[in-house]
Amino acid sequence: MTRETFSNATRLKGQKVLNQSNRRRKRSVTPLLKCILVMMLLIVGCFIKSASAASGGDEPHVFSTWEGFEADKCASIWLIKRFVDREASFRFFPKEETPMAGIPFDTPDAQLRRYHNRSTFESILVRYHIADRKLIHLGRIVHDIEINLWEKKVMPETAKVQEALAGIIKNAKDNEEVIEKTMEYFDAFYGKLPAEPKSP
Numbered sequence: 001m002t003r004e005t006f007s008n009a010t011r012l013k014g015q016k017v018l019n020q021s022n023r024r025r026k027r028s029v030t031p032l033l034k035c036i037l038v039m040m041l042l043i044v045g046c047f048i049k050s051a052s053a054a055s056g057g058d059e060p061h062v063f064s065t066w067e068g069f070e071a072d073k074c075a076s077i078w079l080i081k082r083f084v085d086r087e088a089s090f091r092f093f094p095k096e097e098t099p100m101a102g103i104p105f106d107t108p109d110a111q112l113r114r115y116h117n118r119s120t121f122e123s124i125l126v127r128y129h130i131a132d133r134k135l136i137h138l139g140r141i142v143h144d145i146e147i148n149l150w151e152k153k154v155m156p157e158t159a160k161v162q163e164a165l166a167g168i169i170k171n172a173k174d175n176e177e178v179i180e181k182t183m184e185y186f187d188a189f190y191g192k193l194p195a196e197p198k199s200p
Contacts, residue, residue, distance in 0.1 A: 062102025064091040065110075069169045069178050071162055072146040073106050075138065076120045077179055078186040080105070083135065084128050092175055119146045134190055137197035154200050161189070 063080055065073065080088050093099045098109065105112035106120045112127060114120045121142040125135060144158040153159065164185055172178040 059102040061085055061087045061089060062091055063088055064093060064099035064101045064104050065106045066095045066097075066099070067092045067175075068095065069175075070146070071165045072114060072119045072121055072142055074165050074168070074178070074182040075142045075186065076106060076112070076124055078182055079121055079124050079130075079135065081183065082187075082190075083130055083132070084124065090175075090179065114146065117147065119143050133196055134193045137193060137199055138186075138190065140199055156200075 063077075063085075077090060091099070091101050098104075099107060103112070104110035105124070107113060112120060112123050115123065118126075119139065119142045122139045124130070125139055141155045141157050141161050144153050144155045145162050148154065165182070168181040168185060169178060172181060
């Protein structure tokens, strides 16, 4: 074997080893790339799902919640209808069932919900960047009713609003009537508030 032939054989052998090494590296990298791609797709999917839920998905004018009414929910329905989405409609689901339509509110898993120091009404004000002084004042009343359960009431209108809403809920024959009477009540209440309400 000549020196040139030996050199060519050595070079070919080295190239073969290099090719085999590259193939092994590709085989080891490919599953990792697939794993990364799957994770990225899952993250994007979760983001899209979250954004879709926050905007109402295929039903942007629908707001869903559990059956049953109390002051916070009544006030929140009025707030949504008057200052968030005038075309809003409301669907009610049995308690403990996850609302599957539109934008959920006043349920434990909803973005628009009650926290330990904030009512659903106040969460809506924050979420939609509503800075109306009269609504902030009303939010303090709702907070007084729903959050300050065992503390001294702060707002002078609290007892009156709480009593009025309790009467509406008790005497209404169905959900539609509760909403109708609630809208009338808060329209009148809001209309009587001064532009700059004085809060304690």
